[in-house]
Structures are given as C-alpha cells and as structure tokens.
Amino acid sequence: MCNIIGEKSENTAVSPVERRRELSLPKEQRCGIYVHVPFCRSKCRYCDFTSYPEKIGLAEAYMACVYKEMKLRAEELHGRKFASVYFGGGTPSVIDAKWIAGAVRRLRELYAVTPDAEITVELNPESVTAEKLAVYTAAGINRFSVGMQAASDVLLQELGRAHTVSGFRRAAALLRGKNFNADIMIGLKGQTAADVKEAVSLAAESGARHVSMYALTPEDGTPMYGDYLNGDLPDEDEVAALYNCGRAALAERGFYRYEVSNFAKAGFASRHNRNYWQRGEYIGFGVAASSFIAERRFTNTRDLDDYIKCILTDHYPVVDDERTTPQDAKFERVMLALRTEEGLSLKAYAAEFGADLLQDFSAPLQKNAPFLEQTEDGCIRIKEEYLFVQNHILVDFLQNA
Amino acid sequence: MAQANKYIRNFCIIAHIDHGKSTIADRLMELTGQVSARDMENQLLDSMDLERERGITIKLTPVRMYYTAADGCEYEFNLIDTPGHVDVTYEVSRSLAACEGAILVVDATQGIEAQTLANVYLALENDLEIVPVINKIDLPSADPEGTRREIEEVIGLDASDAPCVSAKEGTNIGAILEQIVAKIPAPKGDTEAPLKALIFDSYYDNYKGVILFVRIKDGSVRVGDLIRTFRSDKQYEVTEVGTFNPKLLPKDSLNAGEVGYVAASIKSIQDVAVGDTLTDARKPAAEPLPGYKKVQPVVFCGIYPLDGSKFNDLKDALLKLQLNDASLIFEPDTSVALGFGFRCGFLGLLHMEIIQERIEREFGLDIITTAPSVSYRVHKTDGEEFYVDNPSHLPDPADIEWMEEPVVKAEVYTPPEYIGAIMELCQDKRGVFKDMTYIDEKRVRLLYRLPLNEIIYDFFDGLKSRTRGYASFDYELVGYERSELVKLDILLNGDVCDALSMIVHKDRAYPRGRELAENLKEAIPRQLFEIPIQAAVGGKIIARETVKAVRKDVLAKCYGGDITRKKKLLEKQKEGKKRMRSIGSVEVPSEVFMSILKTNKQK
Secondary structure, eight states, X not given: OOOOOSSSSOSSOOOHHHHHHHHSOOGGGOEEEEEEEOOOSSOOTXXXXXXXXXXXXXXXXXXXXXXXXXXXXXXTTTTOEEXXXXXXXXXXXXXXXXXXXXXXXXXXXXXXXXEEEEEEEEEOGGGOOHHHHHHHHHTTOOEEEEEEXXXXXXXXXXXXXXXXXXXXXHHHHHHTTSOEEEEEEESOTTOOHHHHHHHHHHHHHTTOSEEEEEEOOOOTTSHHHHHHHTTOSOOHHHHHHHHHHHXXXXXXXXXXXXXXXXXXXXXXXXXXXXXXXXXXXXXXXXXXXXXXXXXXXXXXXXXXXXXXXXXXXXXXXXXXXXXXXXXXXXXXXXXHHTTBSSOEEHHHHHHHHSSOHHHHTHHHHHHTGGGEEEOTTXXXXXXXXXXXXXXXXXXXXXXXX | OOBOOTTEEEEEEEEOTXXXXXXXXHHHHHHTTOSOHHHHHHHTXXXXXXXXXXXXXXSOOOEEEEEEOTTSOEEEEEEEOOOOOGGGHHHHHHHHTTOSEEEEEEETTTBOOHHHHHHHHHHHHTTOEEEEEEEOTTSTTOOHHXXXXXXIIIIOOOOTTOOBOBTTTTBTHHHHHHHHHHHSOOOOOBTTSOOEEEEEEEEEETTTXXXXXXXXXXXXXXXXXXXXXXXXXXXXXXXEXXXXXXXXXXXXXXXXXXXXXXXXXXXXXXXXXXXXXXXXXXXXXXXXXXXXXXXXXXXXEEEEESSGGGHHHHHHHHHHHXXXXXXXXXXXXXXXXXEEEEEEEESSHHHHHHHHHHHHHHSOOOEEEOOOBOOEEEEETTSOEEEEOSGGGOOOGGGEEEEXXXXXXXXXXXXXXXXXXXXXXXXXXXXXXXXXXXXXXXEEEEEEEEEHHHHHHHHHHHHHHHXXXXXEEEEEEEEEEEEOEEEEEEEETTEEOGGGOEEEEHHHHHHHHHHHHHHHHHHSOOOSSXXXXXXXXXXXXXXXXXXXXXXXXXXXXOSTTHHHHHHHHHHHHHHHHHTEEEETTEEEETTHHHHHHHTOOOO
C-alpha cells in the first residue's frame, strides 16, 4: 500500500482557490463538439464501445457521412460558440489523418469554433506516426490522448491491447513537447500497486501533462466480463487500494486530481471534459455520439450501417431523445459537479437555477454532511477521501430530486 | 334419534405434491357429472400463487358431488381439499375434522413420500378411514405391486384391494367411487338434536357478508333460523344456506352429516372464528364440538410497513386475512427502529411466513418482520406478574425476580433409523427426554419436553434435514417453566436496535449473539462508514463484528454519453435503497430482521 503523502503539498504553487478558478469554465466556453470514429485495429478485451475493427474499409464513406451530419446540424446550432472539439473512438488515429484534418476544417467552416479551441484526438500507440502527427498539427489539433493503459506487456496483453510498452515509448517520443494525455487502467487481473506506480512513472517521464486513470468496468458481453465472473479481477477493496496508490504517485509527480479519474499538471486540465461536468452543452457527430443541446439529451444510433443509411437519406440518426425536466437539470448539475475537485459553487447554482442549493437539497446535504465540505469560496464538494465512493451519496440527492 | 343421512360420504384427498391429487379430484367430478374438467381447473384448484410455488394448499375448497353406486342408491359426496404440506397441520386438521374418510393417493412411480406419511398419521389419529389409491399406472416406470406392498409395510394399511388407476387417462376411476361408498362410513349425528356445526373456513363476500363453511354434526340449519356462535357468543339470522358445486349453490336446509355454507349477514370479520361451533340460538346444544383444539397463537413477531404511511393498509390486510384464519391475532405496536406496526401472533413459523407472504402478494404491501418470539411470564420484584412476547417490553433486569418460558410436549413420529439424530437435535434444543414407543416396526414415537423458544428458531429445519423429511412433528403447549432468561440486544453503530432484540436462555446468549452478529455482518451492505455490530446482554458486549466501509462506488468514466447511463444506474441503486430501512445512520435491508434467524442453521 502506498502512502498518500505529498498530494496536498504539491510542488506546484497553485492555491486550491486559484486551482478551482482555473477549473471553472467561463459560461461562453461551455459548449463542445464530439466526433466519434468507430474504427479500431482490433477490439480490446474490455471494450464495449461502438467500434468496428472489421469495417475499417468503410472509413472514407463514414467520414463523408460525418461531414454531412455536421452540415445537417449547422443551421440549428447557429449562434453557439464551441470552445472544444474531441475526436474519440474507437481509435481515430487508425484512419487516414486527412479525414480528421478535413473534419476540423469543416467544423471551422460550419460552426463558430473559437480560435483558441482545445482540439483533441485520441491515439493508440501502435497507429501513431510522425506523418500523421504533422497532419494533425497542421489542422490545428493541439491536444492528444494516448491509450497507454499500463506499463507492463503482460497487463497490456491481458487487456487485449494492440501495443507494447516499447510501442508506447516510441509514440511518446513522437509526441514529446506536445500537450498529451496518457490513459492508465486500474483493476486489472494480477495488477499490483507497483504496476500502477510504474504506469504513472512511465506516463510522467514520457512527457504526458494529463493522466486519465480509470478503474476497469467489466461490461457484460465483453471477454473481460468472463474474468470478472470467474473472480479473476481485483475486488473493490483492492481496486480502491490501487486507485489510492495511483493517486498518490500522480500527486508526487505534480498531477493534481480535478475529477474522479482525471489528473493534470497545473494549467492542463481538459476543457472538453470539464464542459461535461459543468453540464455544458455539446453536440456529438457520428455513430453512437451523444449530444446535450437546449435541455435535450439525444444519442445517435449505435449501428454503423443504420447511421450511414440515415445520413445518406438526410435523416438525423437519433435513437434516444429525452428532454430534461428542471428537476433533472438540478440533479444532473449536482451529480456531475460532485465528481470534480472544484465541486459545485452555490453562486453558480443560484445564477443558473435562481434557487438555493442548500434549500433544494437540504435533506441529502444534511444526511451526507460527514462526507461533504464547503470551501471558503462557497463551493460544496465531496471530501477527497469519499470521491471514490460517491454513488452512495448521489443516490440521496436523486431521492430529493 | 334420527340418524344422519346414510347416503353421505365426507372425505378428503391426501397426496404428495404431484402425485395427482388435483387430477383425481378432477376425474371424480367429471365422472359424477359435476362440472366439466375445463371449468374445474379454474374452480376447484383456484389457489393462490403462493400455494402453487411452494407446493402447498392453504385454502380449502369443498365440492359436493352425487354418485349413483353399483347398489343402485344415489350417494352425496363432499370432497374437502387438504393441504399437502406437513407444516400446515393446523389446516389439515381443519379439513380432517370435517371428514370421515380420506383417499390416499400414491404415485406408482415414486411410492410414499414423507409429507404424505405425516398427513396419513394425522388422519389416522383423527379416526379417519383411509382408502388407498395407486395412481399413474399408465407410466412405463409404474410399479403398482411394489407400491401396494409399500403402503402395507410403511403405513400398515390393507392395500390388497387398492384401485390402480390412471387419473390422467381416466382409467379405473369408477373403482375409487365404489370404494368411497363401501369403505368410508356415513356420518354419524342426529338430525333431531340441537344444531352443532363446525366452522372450518370462511371468507368475506361483499353482498352476503361472511360466508361460513360448515360441517353439520347434529341437527339442521335453514334460512330464517336464529343461530349462535359458541365461542364469540353472537347471534345471527340465517339468510342463505347451500352446498358447493363448487360454486355456492343455495338449498333450503343443511342437515346432520352435510357439508355446506351458511350466510347470515355477518358483517364483522372478528365475530366468527374458524373452528368455532354454530348452534341454534333458541335450542342451543349443551356444549360446543371438540372440533379441533382451540387455536392459540404461540409465535409472535412484529410486522411493520416498509413505508410508514401504509400503516392503515397493513391493518386492513391483517383484518381480511384474519377472516379465514382465526388463528391470526394482532394488535398495534411501536418500535423505536421501525415506527408504527403490529405485534402479531401465529400458530407456528410456517403460519407466520404464509401470513407475511400473503400480505406482500395479495395486498401488495412491503413489510418488515421482526424476529419471532414466544410469550414469557415475568415475575417482578414488586410482585407484579405479566406476559411479555415483545423483547423490548421486558422490564429492567433489576426489576425482574424471575421468569418463566412456555414449554411444549413434543411428539416426533419417525422411522427408527433416525432416532439417534432426533435425540441429538432435541438435546441441542434443551429438550428433556420423556418417552419412546414403537408403534410398529416402521414407526417410533419420541416424546420430549422442549422449550418453545427453541422450536421457533430452526427446529423444523433441523428435523427435516436430519430425517430427510421422514419425521413428523407435533407439539402441544403444556405450560410454563421457570428458566434463566436474558434479553439479547443488538447494537448497530453503537445504538440498540429494539427490532433485533430477543429473549434467550442465558446459556444460549453467547453463541446466539455471535451467530446473530455474524449473520448481520453478511446481511448489511457496506456503507460509507464502518459499522460495528455488537451483541450485548445486560449492557455487557458479548460479540462484535464489523461491516467494513465501502471503498469503491463510482462510475469510472462520466463523459457525454455516460451521463444518462449514470443517472439510470443511480436510479436503480435508489430502487434498492427503497427496500432499506434507516436505523439511526445505518441502512438495513428490510428482510434482515427475519432472515438472520433463518440462516441460523446448525453449523
């Protein structure tokens, strides 16, 4: 077990209040764009995302459809400013980089993407090349997210990843000097605290300025779920220990936690992700992409063929479409904000809803008082030691909503 | 004296689940032209979900048939359904008391099963004539001769002329009808004597009021008669009498020996208890029928609505259930932990479970049930004397001079090979051996004196598992005995939870406290803080367990597409929480209060 020392007295000289100020997105930045690229070289053993390794031949046709969807939506979203763009997957880097660059260009043509927008693309180590990076950079992409996952070939194989540790090192060398995130997974079969520490070291030494550290969620239908059913995966106590260990190691390296799974060097918290947790709007393009616009949450079809058919016949490929009620809105705001280091500002809540958070949620706030705290600048947040067990707390807020 | 109608036969069917009781009943009715087989499915066997699932019949649904026998005479048959389960002996005896005979159905492919045996013994003790029938002879694996031998050897009945039938195919059913006529005696009873009728069931009809199911032992009853109940001493004017076909079929009168129903605009459920005797108000009988023993609740527990606002719904449910279950008693009660509810009395553990399940299923109420208890007699230092069945009502130990606990005379009937196992079990339960007699080669009767509070926990389970279900067990309350009893408290997170307290023998306090704490540790889900669970006697902690704090409970990712999913997940978690009750700061699943005892098995 690691010691959780040094995380409070980080070497970075940023005060908590300043840090929260940095985290809080100004209202005009609360709008993002997500583009889903559903192709991969191979399917990982834990993956239940929408991705089609066998259909990569459709990439060109698919991206043409995504461009068209962008066009379909342009009019209704006119007037909104977008401060971030995120290409996720699948693995966006497996397709020809020109399709990504083309998407950025179209977005800039069709939408008010701010000049300083954060534009991220997800990469997998095995598909990164200097040529691709050159195309991305030229297109204005200024942030990368690398699926590093672990610093052990045994664990990477266990996950069914297509890369090795040396493959990651090679990719990281190409990314040196750029703003990039490295993903780390915890809760893997046979994973030790030392493995987690090593992964943190590898990410830090490779020059990552942001780390996303996820606990593996064994999803029904994935090969990994079998491991879970057979009791091969670490139990909740072990996962919590791995998490705490990773958290401490990250803190030692100057990564502070700004959300349950997200850690960054000062100034490098992801704008795109912060937008989600502040309940900002976002439009999603592509198969399975989700959107939240004008108090409506909607999601595109998860079926690639259906998606292409819809777009080609000028239809929105939306399958789920729900309007949020004012009650939903309040609860979601709390649920999302409590995931973050900054918590929920009473002032911001009052400004958004014209209501008092302490009154709206007086019962759950009182019941969970031992697990919450109010910061000097008027934010309610979950005490750091309970951030990893927040569902128990959130459920009470739901009962109130 | 005017003899009761000698052309009447009142009988029930005893059969193991799945040995073909319903099919045989079906065939009998078909052959007597009662109703079509199709209708019957829905009428005679109109049973509760609960019964089907557990394979037990709780409700009794009588039916009358007419049969012209080989002797050329027309006979009236009254079939009264019996529960097939050994634990529902109070229900079995209800139907047995209304019959003179029983058809014993045995599956030719499986032979005699333990539960059947227990009910046969019960029928024999009630002096019923047994008519064995061997069923399912159509199946390739049927062994009718082996089954015949088994009936003779295991039960000691003459089965030489037992009909071999196939109820499924309708083979040889006529032979059963003939044997009913030949073997089952006609009811005794004097039609001229003052009315004596046994109420063996009842239900509430919105138009007619309470419908009483009766077996007329003496005399007769007709519309317009003024009747009186013996026990509750109430008078009513009869508005309708009739028989069952199996629907209510009005008649002018019911006479000695007959089975039928009586309606008398009885509005109050509480006024007519099943088991009571009806008589003529103008010409009353001298004394009530022995019927079956007056039902006396011996097991008590608290029942609380999960949702505190449903108190009145729970009350209505209990009142309605009480109507055809006179043995159920209840009164309002409160608990610090659980709020307002009822303290209920039952005949036994199974009875308690049945009531609980019926409340939940038939009335759609979610309830919390506390651990069962018996009624103790407390003698205080100031000379005051009273009964306590709720552990939280026990006075301070300093004020108690001494206490008594109910003891029972327990009779266990068993094949001889299980004697040792049963003796060991009784010893374990503080039993005192009284007697052992061989009834025949295959049946031994063991007599024990046992504290009732040992029986209500897991005696049945223990007996069943040790004898593979072949022992039958009955007990009778014989009185109170001085005993060293203490109150065992459970502290959750430092606070006593009154709903978990129990009264135990002082020698049992330590092991039971430990078991309870262990079971609670398993049953209470982890929460955000560590929860100490302590067992204490008189303020002294005797056992401690800890529910560790939850350490991981969060969705790893929460980006654009995860938000709706996360909300749904939380909603699901919230549904789960609805089944929980907050005891102080601890959330406890509602089934904990009861289940901790069930898991209290022989370890």
